[in-house]
Amino acid sequence: MQVTVVGSGYVGLVAATCFAETGNDVVGVDIDKHKVDQLSKGISIIYEPGLDELLARNIAEKRLRFTTDIKNAILSAEVIFIAVGTPPGEDGSADLQYVLGVAKQIGHHMNNYKVVVNKSTVPVGTAQTVQATIQAELDKRKAVTSFDVISNPEFLKEGSAIDDFMKPDRIVIGGSSEKALSLMKKLYASFLRTDNRIYVMDNKSAEVTKYAANAMLATKISFMNEMAALCDKVGANIDQVRFGIGSDDRIGKKFLFPGIGYGGSCFPKDVKALVQTGHENGLNMKILEAVEDVNDRQKKVLFDRIQQHFNHKLSGKTIAVWGLAFKPRTDDMREAPSIEMINLLLEAGVSVKAYDPVAVDSAKRIWGNAVTFGEEPYGVLRGADALLIHTEWNEFRSPNFETIKSSLNAPVIFDGRNLYDPVDMMEIGFTYRSIGRAS
Ligand SMILES: NC(=O)c1ccc[n+]([C@@H]2O[C@H](COP(=O)([O-])OP(=O)(O)OC[C@H]3O[C@@H](n4cnc5c(N)ncnc54)[C@H](O)[C@@H]3O)[C@@H](O)[C@H]2O)c1
Incomplete structure (x- = not known):
């Protein structure tokens, strides 16, 4: 054809x-x-x-x-x-x-x-x-x-x-x-x-189907992020909760991971567009408005923890970042949660040294020289006061923790993707903050 x-x-x-x-x-x-x-x-x-x-x-x-x-x-x-x-x-x-x-x-x-x-x-x-x-x-x-x-x-x-x-x-x-x-x-x-x-189906139903699919997925993410926030408050563990609910076929195991908020070129814009379509048709899309609010809050959760850790004295600190793309296996930086986080750090006077396996070229178009980019993960750790993880690339899942410890000024990790076990991390001497797992 x-x-x-x-x-x-x-x-x-x-x-x-x-x-x-x-x-x-x-x-x-x-x-x-x-x-x-x-x-x-x-x-x-x-x-x-x-x-x-x-x-x-x-x-x-x-x-x-x-x-x-x-x-x-x-x-x-x-x-x-x-x-x-x-x-x-x-x-x-x-x-x-x-x-x-x-x-x-x-x-x-x-x-x-x-x-x-x-x-x-x-x-x-x-x-x-x-x-x-x-x-x-x-x-x-x-x-x-x-x-x-x-x-x-x-x-x-x-x-x-x-x-x-x-x-x-x-x-x-x-x-x-x-x-x-x-x-x-x-x-x-x-x-x-x-x-x-x-x-x-008819054209209109096909058009709505696409937005409904992305809106449902974004809703799952915000729902789990809200549950993770509650777990943090009450001392529960979102991983246990995730297993506990995911085993119900009606809920399903997929897409139940909390994190630092959804990003990318689709979910943020499609949720916004669907809310707007509702308004144009005299309908308040209450669930989706809440989904967006929760997502906005979630993108700042780790920044608040970093501020607390450093007693609100961030100026002059150096933070190493692993992962920039909005998810693994892509170089797409559109609406990546790392953007807001790194901008907040830069505004607070932090020096940022970042590594991503494939998104560095896209990231350079955003920050130019304001961020130092490294060519391998351990290189950006040297002299940094903490490591911050944004993207769950496979290569970050089982790193050499001894090298991380000896490279950082202090063994501190802020993990936006819950890659490691909080108990293991404590045992090997890290201050480790993740999402929804009171550590
Ligand atoms: N990226 C995804 O994962 C994804 C998934 C499903 C649906 N979508 C949807 O697909 C659409 C495209 O998304 P994308 O991520 O591929 O966008 P993109 O920005 O990567 O690509 C769009 C391309 O269209 C080109 N273009 C713009 N005007 C043109 C014109 N008049 N003639 C020829 N080319 C023109 C641009 O130069 C660009 O290369 C969007 O509506 C998006 O919501 C994207």
């Missing part, structure tokens, strides 16, 4: 590469010329496990190419995916300027029947707006051609995006045109060989 994917970021690049991997003829479009040049050489512009190899192979085998020339990419396509960003606007609602900009170009260039697919996360009603935007452009140039707009939200997780795309737990397809639905089913068939996990 001739597939065009507009937007070559985390979602568009993965989608384009995986569609090519299953034999389609794919063009990835982006307005960022540097990105397109790099991708055309097979150099990935993001860190995503497994992506480099697939990218190189599909470019070499000429099933995948990248361009800034949207016109020809539209003309040649049977299916056009819109996978551009939908960042939050000032009021929290999703900013649709990029999506509608692409829709306009599609209408401007379209020459024959196309299926236009909204893969970006877009508020309910956007399929209709995209349909109207394309139609208005066709009308302007008195062109007569039919097209359908399908809503196909993406559920991949950064860090396992290729696996999620190649073996999806579900494909949600919103639309009513039999012709378009059958093309979509054909395109996705290669990813669903063991079991048909396509859910066909």
Whole structure:
């Protein structure tokens, strides 16, 4: 199938590469010329496990190419995916300027029947707006051609995006045109060989499904963070509570880890956008507003502990940081909780020395020289007054505690991811503060 994917970021690049991997003829479009040049050489512009190899192979085998020339990419396509960003606007609602900009170009260039697919996360009603935007452009140039707009939200997780795309737990397809639905089913068939996990619904339900999924996950995180705060107050252990509730099938074991608040390019903006959609429709989204409040509070919990530990005298101290990305296996720093924490430390006069296995380049774009970046985890510890852990990279799970102890000025760890056992840490002589485990 001739597939065009507009937007070559985390979602568009993965989608384009995986569609090519299953034999389609794919063009990835982006307005960022540097990105397109790099991708055309097979150099990935993001860190995503497994992506480099697939990218190189599909470019070499000429099933995948990248361009800034949207016109020809539209003309040649049977299916056009819109996978551009939908960042939050000032009021929290999703900013649709990029999506509608692409829709306009599609209408401007379209020459024959196309299926236009909204893969970006877009508020309910956007399929209709995209349909109207394309139609208005066709009308302007008195062109007569039919097209359908399908809503196909993406559920991949950064860090396992290729696996999620190649073996999806579900494909949600919103639309009513039999012709378009059958093309979509054909395109996705290669990813669903063991079991048909396509859910066909109307456009609006598909649009709401994506936000509801992220809002539910963010709610789980804030719920556990609130329970962890209570555990801290009353001397209980959130890990025990987590096991105790997770064994109930109705609750489930996954996504019950407390931490330093959710971040990333999706949960914060999608929760905000859903709250705003509620407001626009006269509905107070009370649960989600509370989810956001708890998350804002959670991002400061460790900072408060650091202040207490140093008797509110942080100026002149040095803190080593392990982990910057909002989660492991990605270099994405968008809305990472480490940003707020490090900014608070810098404002308080702390020198920050940070290490992350892959996110340092992204982090340098945020802090430049204000933070010292190290190339390996133990190097940043030397001369620091404490270690602060933001991201649960595997390499931090079982470190050499003797080296940590001998490198730090004092054996102090603030752990935002509950990587170690508080009792073990006490026994080996650390002052260890984690989340929801009164130590
Ligand atoms: N990142 C994720 O994990 C994830 C997961 C599921 C859904 N989503 C959703 O997918 C969408 C894209 O997210 P992302 O993380 O890939 O964003 P991104 O910022 O990484 O990529 C967007 C890309 O679109 C390009 N672009 C913008 N306007 C363009 C235009 N007119 N023509 C061509 N290219 C254009 C940008 O240059 C950029 O490369 C968002 O709506 C997001 O909410 C993201």
